Each structure stands twice: as C-alpha cells, then as structure tokens.
Amino acid sequence: MAWQNPWYDPAKAHHSPEGFRNAADPDLRKNGDLNRWRKERKAQGLPLPPALGYERFIETWWQPADLCGSEDAVWWLGHACILLRLAGRYILIDPALSERVSPVSFYGPKRRTPAALNIDDLPTLDCVLISHSHYDHLDAPTVKKILRRFPQVHFVVPLGLEPWFHRRGARHITQLDWWEATDVAGATIHAVPARHWSMRTPFDRNRSLWCGWTIKTELINFWFTGDSGYSEALLAIPQQLGPFTLAALPVGAYAPKWFMQAQHMDPQEAVALHAASGEPVSIPIHWGVFELADESLDEPPRQLAAAMDKAGLDKSRFTAWKIGAKMALNKPC
Numbered sequence: 001m002a003w004q005n006p007w008y009d010p011a012k013a014h015h016s017p018e019g020f021r022n023a024a025d026p027d028l029r030k031n032g033d034l035n036r037w038r039k040e041r042k043a044q045g046l047p048l049p050p051a052l053g054y055e056r057f058i059e060t061w062w063q064p065a066d067l068c069g070s071e072d073a074v075w076w077l078g079h080a081c082i083l084l085r086l087a088g089r090y091i092l093i094d095p096a097l098s099e100r101v102s103p104v105s106f107y108g109p110k111r112r113t114p115a116a117l118n119i120d121d122l123p124t125l126d127c128v129l130i131s132h133s134h135y136d137h138l139d140a141p142t143v144k145k146i147l148r149r150f151p152q153v154h155f156v157v158p159l160g161l162e163p164w165f166h167r168r169g170a171r172h173i174t175q176l177d178w179w180e181a182t183d184v185a186g187a188t189i190h191a192v193p194a195r196h197w198s199m200r201t202p203f204d205r206n207r208s209l210w211c212g213w214t215i216k217t218e219l220i221n222f223w224f225t226g227d228s229g230y231s232e233a234l235l236a237i238p239q240q241l242g243p244f245t246l247a248a249l250p251v252g253a254y255a256p257k258w259f260m261q262a263q264h265m266d267p268q269e270a271v272a273l274h275a276a277s278g279e280p281v282s283i284p285i286h287w288g289v290f291e292l293a294d295e296s297l298d299e300p301p302r303q304l305a306a307a308m309d310k311a312g313l314d315k316s317r318f319t320a321w322k323i324g325a326k327m328a329l330n331k332p333c
Contacts, residue, residue, distance in 0.1 A: 007159045020208035022195050024233035028262040036258045047291045050298040063324040072329040073153040076114045076321045079289040089126040089185040096139035109290040118322030119145040126185040130157045131226035132210035133198040154184050160208025162311035190214040192237045194228035211244035214241050222246040229262050238277040247280045251304050252287025267303040274318045282318040
C-alpha cells in the first residue's frame with residue numbers, strides 16, 4: 001500500500017496526499033540531472049580547493065566560538081548552524097557538528113573546517129530548531145550528544161520529523177506547519193516557507209516538511225531562511241512577520257546553477273532577498289564547511305562582496321563572518 005501523508009490538509013497548497021511540495025515554484029530538475037551533474041563534476045575535478053589551500057582557508061575563516069559573558073549574542077558556527085543566547089537561554093539551529101554529514105561515518109561530505117564548538121562546551125541548552133531532514137542540517141550523532149547532555153531540551157521541527165526525534169528518546173518536541181507558531185525559551189518561534197525538499201533514505205522523499213524559522217523577542221526579530229532556493233514567495237515572510245532586525249541567509253552550494261537553483265540561493269539572490277526584506281543585519285550561512293556543490297569554499301564570500309558592491313548596499317550589514325564569530329545583541333541591530 002502506498003504511503004499516505006498523515007498530516008495532509010487539502011486546503012494547503014504545499015501539502016499533497018503523498019507528502020509535501022513547493023507549490024509556488026516548479027521543480028526544475030529532470031530525471032537524469034543528478035547523474036549528469038555528478039559526471040560533469042568528476043570530469044572537471046570540482047570543487048577546486050580554496051585558492052590558497054585548506055590550511056590558509058581555515059586560518060582566515062575559522063576561530064573557536066567564545067561563549068564567555070552573559071550578554072545576548074548570536075554565533076555563526078559554520079554551515080547553517082546558528083547559536084543564540086537570549087536572556088541567558090540558548091537556542092541552537094541546525095547543528096551539524098560531526099566529521100561527515102552522511103548516513104554512514106566513512107563516506108559522504110567531509111568537514112573541511114573544524115567544528116567551532118562541541119556540545120559539551122555549552123553551559124545549558126533550552127531549544128533546538130531543525131529546518132529539514134537533510135544530513136547537513138539534521139545530524140544524528142550531534143542530536144545524540146545533545147540528548148545525552150541535555151535530556152530536557154525542547155526540539156522544534158517541521159511537520160513529519162516528530163517521530164524521528166521520538167525514536168531517539170527526545171521528550172519535548174513541537175512540530176509545526178508553515179506559518180504556525182509556538183512559544184519556547186522566552187521567544188515566539190514561527191515556521192515559515194522555504195523552497196527546498198527533504199529526504200534521508202531512498203524511500204522518504206518529501207515525506208517531511210522543510211522550513212525556515214523566525215524568532216522574536218523584545219530585543220530581536222530574527223529570520224533564519226533555512227536551506228532555500230530563491231523564490232518571490234519568500235517575500236511574504238518579511239511582509240507578514242517583519243520587519244526583521246537580524247537574518248541568516250544562505251550563500252553557498254549554488255553551482256552549477258542549472259542544477260542547484262531550485263534548492264539553493266547564490267550570493268546574488270541572497271543579496272536581493274536581503275534588500276527586499278529591509279536590509280537587516282544578515283549572516284551569510286551555508287558555506288565554509290562542507291563541499292556540497294561545485295564552487296570552491298572561498299568563492300561565496302567573494303561573490304557576496306561583489307554582489308553587495310553591484311547593488312550599492314551597505315556591506316557592513318551583509319558580509320562574510322568567520323566560522324565561530326559572535327555578535328552581541330545588547331542593542332537592536
């Protein structure tokens with residue numbers, strides 16, 4: 001018997017009886033495109049190493065996360081992982097801190113820069129947000145470490161992922177559909193649309209939802225886009241839940257565009273979204289750790305700077321951070 005979506009709501013365009021979909025945007029990929037990309041990538045020897053090599057890249061773009069102090073702050077921990085400290089409470093987003101992001105420990109995308117912190121470095125952890133089921137965002141070994149050290153932590157996940165966390169012993173789980181909200185760790189958290197997809201096995205494609213998150217307190221209004229291709233539909237998020245003081249926008253895993261554009265933004269598209277959402281202080285994410293596409297690890301920050309120059313925007317509000325870098329939130333952004 002074919003699998004049926006137990007959360008199916010026919011009134012919602014992103015639902016289907018078989019799972020979930022990007023109702024506002026067509027899937028541009030065709031059968032055979034994955035094999036075509038893999039063959040072209042192998043033939044061209046892509047991705048190339050950073051221009052000055054991996055060691056110099058780490059020296060330039062990595063530092064250990066410093067959790068000292070008690071002020072409200074945000075850290076970028078590499079790839080899509082964000083840490084927030086708000087009124088002494090810690091919120092962690094998409095923590096993938098393992099050496100590989102893969103169903104197995106010996107094969108798959110390997111970490112090229114060290115993890116900026118270990119779970120044992122955290123003094124406490126109140127909430128973990130997961131945007132979708134891909135291994136570079138939902139990392140089972142990291143989740144296992146979190147549950148062992150912080151068994152009372154509250155996970156907030158998109159529709160369809162609650163059973164996965166139950167099976168791993170999580171006690172506090174809230175799953176949300178797009179535009180639904182919950183109050184956790186002193187913040188109001190909304191699940192918001194993203195243009196992406198989900199899969200952990202060959203048999204569960206799009207059976208769980210994907211999303212971005214907004215986190216609102218008296219101090220900040222933060223939009224974490226999650227893993228997303230560019231879509232005009234995303235502009236509904238700042239229109240309905242903005243204005244945002246802080247954002248995390250993806251700028252990596254975009255090459256080749258013919259294959260990646262339906263699921264990942266390039267820096268030029270991220271700049272357009274940054275501008276359209278009112279130019280909040282924006283953290284470039286989804287780069288610098290795993291080689292998931294054809295661009296070199298050091299290409300996204302160069303492309304981002306060029307795109308900001310071309311758009312004539314204030315580069316201080318959307319510029320590349322070091323992995324592990326921190327920004328204080330003791331005043332509105």
